[in-house]
Amino acid sequence: MFETTRRRLLAAPALLAASGAMAQSFPSREIRLVVPWAAGGGTDIIGRRLQPMLAAEGLHTIVDNAPGGSSVVGLQRVASARPDGYTVGLASTSILALMASGTITLRNENFTNLVRISEDPMLLLVSARSPWHDLASYLAAFREKQGGMSVGVSGTRGTVSHIFSVVMAKALGADYIFSGYPGGSRAVADVLGGHIDSVILKPNETMSYIREGQLRPLGTFAPARLSQLPDVPTFGEAGIDIFPYGPITQMTYLAAPAGLPPAIAARLTEGFRKAVLSPEFQAFAAENGFPADGLAGAPFGKLCDDVQATMLTVGNTLGVFNAG
Structure with a gap:
């Protein structure tokens, strides 16, 4: 066991160096942007509108529509991908609710949540x-x-x-x-x-x-x-209180597989934030009536946790995970 541990310790610097080199060269090819909804829907429109702005930031993407199971099919594809930055997806509050419900096998721990793309009233x-x-x-x-x-x-x-x-x-x-x-x-x-x-x-x-x-x-x-x-x-x-159990934030955000190297996560976050905050995308957001603030980092991570907790409370109180 000691010899195995010693080998791992000796190998660690090489693995870190390889990870750093991969991050420096990222991206060297096109990135698959999984849209877990049908073509022509709101999330698909957002993904495709972002493409030119992402390309300007050096992130060339291919939109991959993978509808089914209220986004579960597509986001399972993201969670199962290699954490190398070349497969990411557009997730939403709905998947946070479904993960909180326990009715699907996906969990928040299967993802690296990077940046909010839009709020969706x-x-x-x-x-x-x-x-x-x-x-x-x-x-x-x-x-x-x-x-x-x-x-x-x-x-x-x-x-x-x-x-x-x-x-x-x-x-x-x-x-x-x-x-x-x-x-x-x-x-x-x-x-x-x-x-x-x-x-x-x-x-x-x-x-x-x-x-x-x-x-x-x-x-x-x-x-x-x-x-x-x-x-x-x-x-x-x-006269109808739609938020009797607290605020419900519907949003679209960028998710990657868990285990994404920090340098690649930072590169994706930076590129997507700049695309979201670009004048072109901001004009599109204003025209279509939704805020797009590019929230990222620890504040965004906390928001995802808070939203998931709220959705679990609302879902269980109303019994919507099993009936409706």
Whole structure:
């Protein structure tokens, strides 16, 4: 045993040197950016909009869409990859909630969480052809139908949008029909086609449809009105407390496999932060109604831990991890 330990000690400087050399040459090829949602959805749009700004920082990326299981399929791919910086992914609050629930095998310890890309306030929307022209009329119909109203979200049970739908229904004292989709684009297609009554989605998944007059935003699941949609009220204004168990921060962030060398983590964090804070991406964020601050380091790590703890409390209190 002593000889084995001695060999490991002798080998350690060489391993550290190799790691340092790898970090200095990183990246020497394209980086796979796993988007764990369908093409055309909000996360996919963000990933592709970042590509030119990342390239300007020397990080050339290939977007790899891997939808399924409310982002579990794609993020499992990230967690299982070699921790060399060449496979990273766009994660969200929903995966933090699912990991906290214990209903999936992934854990926060499987990842190196690097930088927040965006905060994603959620919207309740209906087709422009629907009979509901404001939040009050929609909520009244929700109560009256008592289980007949359908709500579509990007993801399955336990995700943030699902939790918001459950909180809304609980406040109204009514049941509803839940419809989960592998991405926002498919949920939009179904609400526009009249297959479901409403959707809960991000602004960047829906702003183009709002501008074109195809979708009608009725309310926002945020503490305050959104600057890009100043006429859309909050649920609080309608007398519904969407945050009875504390604030829920919906966000998109960059995750890499656990065990990522610190120098490579720093290089990725720096490059992605600069891309997020670039004038081009900031203009895109402002146009689509979401903040993008590039939060990183210890404050971001603490935020992930706090969000996961809050989501566990909310999920267990509402029972949304197993029913809804």
